[in-house]
Amino acid sequence: MAYTTCTVPSGEKISISNGKLNVPNNPIIPFIRGDGTGRDIWASSVRVFDAAVEKASGGSKKISWMEVFAGEASKTKFDNWLPDDTVEAFKEFLVGIKGPLTTPVGGGIRSLNVALRQLLDLYVCLRPVQYFTGVPSPVKRPEAVDMVIFRENTEDIYAGIDFQAGSEQALKVLKFLETEYPKDFKKVRFGTEDVSSVGVGIKPVSKPGTQRLVRAAIKYAIEQGKKSVTLVHKGNIMKFTEGAFRDWGYELAKEEFGAVEIDGGPWCKLPNGIIIKDAIADITLQQVLTRPEDFDVIATLNLNGDYLSDALAAQVGGIGIAPGGNINYISGHAIFEATHGTAPKYADQDVVNPGSVVLSGEMMFRYMGWNDVADLIIKGLNGAIGSKKVTYDFARLMDGATKIKCSEFGDNIIAHM
Ligand SMILES: NC(=O)C1=CN([C@@H]2O[C@H](COP(=O)(O)OP(=O)(O)OC[C@H]3O[C@@H](n4cnc5c(N)ncnc54)[C@H](OP(=O)(O)O)[C@@H]3O)[C@@H](O)[C@H]2O)C=CC1
Numbered sequence: 001m002a003y004t005t006c007t008v009p010s011g012e013k014i015s016i017s018n019g020k021l022n023v024p025n026n027p028i029i030p031f032i033r034g035d036g037t038g039r040d041i042w043a044s045s046v047r048v049f050d051a052a053v054e055k056a057s058g059g060s061k062k063i064s065w066m067e068v069f070a071g072e073a074s075k076t077k078f079d080n081w082l083p084d085d086t087v088e089a090f091k092e093f094l095v096g097i098k099g100p101l102t103t104p105v106g107g108g109i110r111s112l113n114v115a116l117r118q119l120l121d122l123y124v125c126l127r128p129v130q131y132f133t134g135v136p137s138p139v140k141r142p143e144a145v146d147m148v149i150f151r152e153n154t155e156d157i158y159a160g161i162d163f164q165a166g167s168e169q170a171l172k173v174l175k176f177l178e179t180e181y182p183k184d185f186k187k188v189r190f191g192t193e194d195v196s197s198v199g200v201g202i203k204p205v206s207k208p209g210t211q212r213l214v215r216a217a218i219k220y221a222i223e224q225g226k227k228s229v230t231l232v233h234k235g236n237i238m239k240f241t242e243g244a245f246r247d248w249g250y251e252l253a254k255e256e257f258g259a260v261e262i263d264g265g266p267w268c269k270l271p272n273g274i275i276i277k278d279a280i281a282d283i284t285l286q287q288v289l290t291r292p293e294d295f296d297v298i299a300t301l302n303l304n305g306d307y308l309s310d311a312l313a314a315q316v317g318g319i320g321i322a323p324g325g326n327i328n329y330i331s332g333h334a335i336f337e338a339t340h341g342t343a344p345k346y347a348d349q350d351v352v353n354p355g356s357v358v359l360s361g362e363m364m365f366r367y368m369g370w371n372d373v374a375d376l377i378i379k380g381l382n383g384a385i386g387s388k389k390v391t392y393d394f395a396r397l398m399d400g401a402t403k404i405k406c407s408e409f410g411d412n413i414i415a416h417m
């Protein structure tokens, strides 16, 4: 493919055959720096990645980084928020990594982060939540938190069927409901008689969309020897979207994985003892705090997963150390990215924690089968935290800590590899 907004460096492509990635020694990996603090974090993280690859391979492996553009940098450079080249590069080179991109509230462009997930059909948002010894936490037993969130990444209210009050689309949908379903429509109290001041959002949730997500979560639980998979939903209220997510999840566990009901159901057990259970989203937010041991792998819908991942990140030291990956386990496409956003008030000050992107890279290397590189990154991060020379977010809660810059924290990780 001829790219006009980016340049393909020398290197080789990662490919997939029979569901297995083939990773050359000099893979081309597209990356987006990101908006706001994304710039500071990338500069620090990429040095960590290169150092870990160099050290683990003795110089026989090297990433060929390919910069691709999206967000504010792309708008300035190309008058285009998300050039086709960027999407094509992630498609062609299979595995990539990105910094956060800004999404305006209440108008303007729709999320570029969500767009990338949808355009590449990256149906799993994988967000592990684990505690690193020494990280300051607001809870008493942060070490009890060891959870992995499988967040559905393409459907739900993130699908973008979201119409502004008074728009032609909103008025048409409301008219349709009034005409076709007059009894249901009459029951709704909008707070106004004037429907031109009613915005409308639609929440699509499908059985195949649910089941591919739950399948990935159960497979992960089996491969990693986990104790349970909890389907988190608000199915008591949204019966045919969130409730259906729960039912389709249990159905899949029984039909594809041989689960049988326990204690009269609906909880069930796989032949290897893994429990498949469910919990309603509101109480889940309390119970992940009060009894974290009960949660292991969590499979949930898009919005619940978004809320849960920030809340859980707090328990193990905050959003500065919360990684993630957006993955299609069938096509092999994956884009790794932090859970946090662009934190614009800190942009270009070289102060924020690069840990979330560093750990997103660690996930990327493990996904590529470069476990020795991933292990070195973990070793370096553990050492850096243990040295108590950390960025402001950890330093403000850690006794006896020295506050250092984002770039210096990257150096500290490298020094401890
Ligand atoms: N995938 C993506 O690209 C995402 C993009 N976004 C976008 O980012 C923008 C800003 O979102 P906002 O809701 O403010 O959330 P952010 O995650 O950007 O920041 C919120 C707060 O989290 C803390 N924080 C964030 N990143 C770090 C870090 N690396 N190190 C230490 N602390 C950190 C800071 O807390 P404190 O003030 O306490 O220091 C910061 O003020 C929005 O446009 C949003 O849409 C949001 C989430 C994901």
Ligand SMILES: O=C(O)CCC(=O)C(=O)O
Pocket (backbone or CB within 6 Å): 101, 102, 103, 111, 112, 113, 114, 306, 339
């Ligand atoms: O796309 C955005 O701006 C926000 C997305 C988000 O919060 C997330 O994926 O966790």
Ligand SMILES: [Mg+2]
Pocket (backbone or CB within 6 Å): 306, 307, 310, 339
């Ligand atoms: Mg979020």
